[in-house]
Amino acid sequence: MNINNTMKLVFFIIGAGIVVSFFTIIQLNGLMNKVDEMAQVRYESYQTADELRQSSDDLTRLGEGVQYSVSANFHRSM
Numbered sequence: 001m002n003i004n005n006t007m008k009l010v011f012f013i014i015g016a017g018i019v020v021s022f023f024t025i026i027q028l029n030g031l032m033n034k035v036d037e038m039a040q041v042r043y044e045s046y047q048t049a050d051e052l053r054q055s056s057d058d059l060t061r062l063g064e065g066v067q068y069s070v071s072a073n074f075h076r077s078m
Helices: 003-077
Strands: none
Touching: none
């Protein structure tokens, strides 16, 4: 193999490496966007779960208050 063919081979390999790197970067960028979207969905899910827990706690306190009030009125009327 002469020097000219060797240099062509080296430049071809370098060019192929650049093209592969370019497509890899594009794919990684797409995956990073998906990860960001998934993180946003996870955050919104945690937020919704916290709101549901708070609503459940509020309803439990309300139910306990009504039960205490009804029980107190029942015992007073006897």
